[in-house]
Amino acid sequence: MQTLHFMLAMLLLLTLGAGLWRAVRGPTAADRMLAVQVFGTTAVTITLLLSQAFGDATLRDVAVMIAVLAAVTAVAFVQRAWLE
Amino acid sequence: MTLGNYIAAPLLVSGVVFFLAGSAGLLRFPDVYTRLHSLTKSDNVGLGLIVAGLAVQAESWFVVGKLLLVWLLVLLAGASVANLITKGAMQRGIKMWTPKI
Amino acid sequence: MDAQNLTQWIFDTLTGLGLLCLAWMALASSQLIKAIVLFVAFGLLMALTWVRLDAVDIALAEVAIGAGLTGALLLAALAKLTAVQTATSKAAHRSPKDRAARKLYRMPAALLLLVAAGLAYSVLSLPLNSRGLSIEVGANLDASGVGNPVTAVLLNFRGYDTLLEIFVLFLALLGVWSLGSLPPHRIEPAGPVLNTLVVVLAPLLILLAAYFLWAGAHGPGGAFQAGATLGAAGVLLQLAGWKPGPGFARLPWKLILLAGPALFILFALFTLVTGQHLLEYAPERAGILILLLETGATFSIGLTLAALFFGERPDDAEGR
Numbered sequence: 001m002q003t004l005h006f007m008l009a010m011l012l013l014l015t016l017g018a019g020l021w022r023a024v025r026g027p028t029a030a031d032r033m034l035a036v037q038v039f040g041t042t043a044v045t046i047t048l049l050l051s052q053a054f055g056d057a058t059l060r061d062v063a064v065m066i067a068v069l070a071a072v073t074a075v076a077f078v079q080r081a082w083l084e
Numbered sequence: 085m086t087l088g089n090y091i092a093a094p095l096l097v098s099g100v101v102f103f104l105a106g107s108a109g110l111l112r113f114p115d116v117y118t119r120l121h122s123l124t125k126s127d128n129v130g131l132g133l134i135v136a137g138l139a140v141q142a143e144s145w146f147v148v149g150k151l152l153l154v155w156l157l158v159l160l161a162g163a164s165v166a167n168l169i170t171k172g173a174m175q176r177g178i179k180m181w182t183p184k185i
Numbered sequence: 186m187d188a189q190n191l192t193q194w195i196f197d198t199l200t201g202l203g204l205l206c207l208a209w210m211a212l213a214s215s216q217l218i219k220a221i222v223l224f225v226a227f228g229l230l231m232a233l234t235w236v237r238l239d240a241v242d243i244a245l246a247e248v249a250i251g252a253g254l255t256g257a258l259l260l261a262a263l264a265k266l267t268a269v270q271t272a273t274s275k276a277a278h279r280s281p282k283d284r285a286a287r288k289l290y291r292m293p294a295a296l297l298l299l300v301a302a303g304l305a306y307s308v309l310s311l312p313l314n315s316r317g318l319s320i321e322v323g324a325n326l327d328a329s330g331v332g333n334p335v336t337a338v339l340l341n342f343r344g345y346d347t348l349l350e351i352f353v354l355f356l357a358l359l360g361v362w363s364l365g366s367l368p369p370h371r372i373e374p375a376g377p378v379l380n381t382l383v384v385v386l387a388p389l390l391i392l393l394a395a396y397f398l399w400a401g402a403h404g405p406g407g408a409f410q411a412g413a414t415l416g417a418a419g420v421l422l423q424l425a426g427w428k429p430g431p432g433f434a435r436l437p438w439k440l441i442l443l444a445g446p447a448l449f450i451l452f453a454l455f456t457l458v459t460g461q462h463l464l465e466y467a468p469e470r471a472g473i474l475i476l477l478l479e480t481g482a483t484f485s486i487g488l489t490l491a492a493l494f495f496g497e498r499p500d501d502a503e504g505r
Contacts, residue, residue, distance in 0.1 A: 001207065002433045003188055003192060004335050006189070006192050006193065006196065007192050008376055009196065010192060010195060010196050010199070011202070012310070013199055013203075014202070016226075016230070017203075019226070020203075020207070020226060022212075022221075023219065023223060023226065024210065024219065024223070025221045029218055032218060032219060033222075034324060035222055035228075036222055038227055038496070039225065039226050039229050040229070042275055043229045043230075043232070043233065047233070047235060050233075050237075056241070058241045058405045059236060059241060059295055059396075060403060060408050061241075061245065061400070061404075061406070062232070062236060062241060062244050062245055062248065062405075064393065065245055065249060065393075065397075065410070065414070066232070066248050067231065068305075068386065068389070068390060068393065068414070068417065069248055069249055069252065069253030069254075069417055070229075070252075071382070071386060072253055072257065072386075072390075072417045072420060072421050073225055073252065073253050073256045073478075075379065075382070075421065075479075076239075076256065076257040076260045076261075076420065076423050076424055077222075077260060077378075079216050079372075079373050079375075079424045080260045080261055080263070080424070081221070081260050082262060082263040082373075083209070
């Protein structure tokens with residue numbers, strides 16, 4: 001069961017890779033901003049899976065932190081990084 | 085494998101399937117607006133399924149509450165940020181993709 | 186290798202390669218906004234690495250400061266940079282390299298390679314499976330007043346280092362403030378969606394900061410993580426269009442900024458004056474002293490980070 005969690009976390013690294021591809025290639029600034037959102041959600045999920053895989057309950061706090069901070073960073077992108 | 089594990093495993097796997105589908109959409113859809121659809125909808129459903137799978141195996145109700153809090157936060161942030169990105173994109177004239185028939 | 190070890194090995198290799206790739210791409214990209222996005226991604230992947238290395242406190246700090254707040258600060262800098270230079274798309278690109286500039290890169294590159302080689306040599310010559318000082322820390326944990334060994338080391342055994350770190354943050358703010366006021370730049374007004382998000386998220390961030398401050402005594406957390414969360418709340422408020430008014434230039438806010446450094450200095454002086462070593466706490470009072478220090482540090486760090494995002498002194502801003 002622990003292996004299942006870990007392998008699912010590894011599959012989610014593919015989603016991170018897809019977000020990375022979009023961040024590098026995305027023709028518009030909006031594409032890069034949504035890549036930030038993808039990174040945040042995927043990192044939250046990977047951390048939650050890892051917390052169950054390692055049996056470490058404190059990792060859920062890390063997941064909460066990633067969720068809120070990724071939200072703040074994504075909003076910062078939208079409000080500040082649009083160049084006319 | 086206990087009963088909890090039998091319930092949790094399909095939930096977790098389907099959650100990851102939704103995530104991978106969302107990232108396929110991220111790579112293949114033709115413009116920002118469609119990519120935002122795939123991102124917010126399928127990634128958040130994927131996270132919800134994974135949270136459900138983890139909640140089945142959780143040690144206490146407190147942990148279930150924490151997992152739900154994470155999911156609700158990601159939902160709220162994802163929906164708001166998607167709206168903000170779309171509004172900004174439309175204001176700056178990023179064109180929507182039209183299918184060539 | 187059995188299945189579990191193999192998956193762990195693959196995960197670690199992918200993460201390590203990903204870190205190198207991201208670092209290179211972030212530094213080498215031609216558009217600054219692309220670089221910032223990649224930098225934030227690097228921070229998140231680094232946090233996952235810390236999680237793999239069993240360093241949860243550092244993972245929390247990396248997410249809060251390395252990925253989140255540094256990304257926001259870089260974005261604020263980018264916005265002001267394009268306001269200062271007239272906003273053409275060239276303002277967001279790096280200057281084109283020319284041949285003379287390329288020749289100048291050779292010497293620093295050689296120096297960096299030497300440093301990297303030296304680091305690699307010293308890391309590789311460390312003994313494998315070294316416990317470091319963890320045995321001594323574990324043995325003295327009861328006398329330190331807290332249950333979390335990281336907090337014990339940061340705030341008690343090596344409190345002197347934390348004193349210096351808090352002062353570095355304070356100096357950074359003074360440095361930014363000494364640069365003077367900024368030219369006015371356009372801020373997007375917030376719509377109803379952003380307002381609702383801020384109304385829900387900002388109090389939650391303050392609550393989370395209090396949680397991390399309290400949890401730092403017996404689990405991952407602590408002053409820096411809590412302070413960074415508070416700073417994120419301040420950043421979020423500013424993103425929704427709230428400007429610190431002239432009231433923020435008054436004394437009470439400056440006292441809060443000073444709370445962290447001042448408390449550390451006061452404790453240090455007190456321990457020196459009463460004949461002990463610098464920042465040596467009596468074991469029975471250590472717990473409450475550490476809590477006081479961490480609370481002051483949290484407020485200071487949060488306010489400093491929010492002020493760094495604002496970028497100029499409130500006194501200078503109120504003139505506009």
